Amino acid sequence: MKKKKLASIFLSLSLAAGVMAGCSGSKSSGGSESSGTKGGDTIKIGANLELSGQVASYGSSIEQGLELAIDEINKDGIDGKKIELVKVDNKSDAAEATSGALKLQSQDKVAAIIGAATSTNTLAQVQVAEENKIPLITPTGTSPDITSKDGKVKDYIFRTCFIDPFQGQVAANFATQDLKSKKAAIYIDSASDYAKGLAKAFKEVYEKNGGKVVAEEAYVAKDTDFHSTLTRIKAAKPDFVFVPGYYEEVGLIVKQGRELGIDVPFMGGDGWDSPKLVELAGGEALNNTFITNHYSSGNTKDQKVQDFVKAFGAKYDGKTPDAFNALGYDTAYFLADAIKRAGSADPAKIQKALAETKDLALVSGNLTLDENHNPVKSATILEFVDGKQQFKTIVNP
DSSP, rough: OOOOOOTTTHHHHHHHHHHHHHOOSSSTTTOTTTTEETTTTTEEEEEEEESTTTTTHHHHHHHHHHHHHHHHHHHHHHHTTEEEEEEEETOOHHHHHHHHHHHHHTTTOOOOOEEOOHHHHEEEEEEHHHHOOOOOOOOOOOOOGGGGEETEEOEEEEEEOOOOHHHHHHHIIIIIISSOOOOOEEEEEETTTHHHHHHHHHHHHHHHHEEEEEEEEOOTTOOOHHHHHHHHHHHHHSSEEEOOOHHHHHHHHHHHHHTTOOSEEEEEEEEOSHHHHHHHHOOOTTTEEEEEEEEETTTTTHHHHHHHHHHHHHHTTTTOOOOHHHHHHHHHHHHHHHHHHHOOOOHHHHHHHHTTTOEETTTTEEEETTTTEEEEEOOEEEEEEEEEEEEEEOOOO
């Protein structure tokens, strides 16, 4: 997912240019056999996550999933080696994400980097990863620009989640085909490329399916009063409201919308997926709302999902894992599988193995990478019922 501005990244990159130049020699570019190893029996993996700041809920969830998976992987190890996770807190800030990537690459000499949670904080690390040839995998960064742009694939950048246009398409098809929506309102964060990307894809497919967008409104991140725009949305008389934002604002939007008498379905993307959403909106207000997501703990037909839910609950005091937990967990296994197939902690060999991943069974579905390093995988539709997510259906690509 993509979070706000890329402000101050370029300053950080300029200040760091000398460091990167000094660190991009033969030992790190392409990766020596010793890169990412410690004492010959440990493979060092970096985690550059939002562990504090505005979207700490996302980063902390990914961290939990990573740690559970690494505990499991290290029981047997990878060719006799254990994974050592080296964490940095990017504080939900793009410049901090850049600095964190530089530290992990130049000081910690990791074999690969996992993170960030948001697209902006992932994009902030791309130059470091590409120039120093260190694989970077985002569990949840959904912007298409992360892995490729203008037809050019970024060789060392990968992701475990599906991308924004797919989420928008799935939401539009669900609205028109399952909910029989004819008139929709779209309400987005005006500064969020994540929101704009989902909204664009949603509108295109929704109108192609015969629906009409009767209102398009915008808010600004960190707003707390949405009554005026919600009043205009109500006046347009939509039968469906698409809000592809983040939980901080979405919770208040849904709550205030219900207070104004907007009782039609609301829907959003994976940015809604945080326990904080229920705290902000209230369970009753969230009834008749839906999200596109990467997995559901309620998918009782998938044994792999249920085994993960059980293991996660055992480690984290009975907590039910959300999609960010699942994608963190899956990313560790995605990377471990590549390291095993590469037979090496050499970043260049890991990169090649990652790119060749096919039909890897993970909690969030079978993963095959396309030519742009994006997973071809299914999406899940979840419904909120009295404050709890319930599995609705699986949508295949």
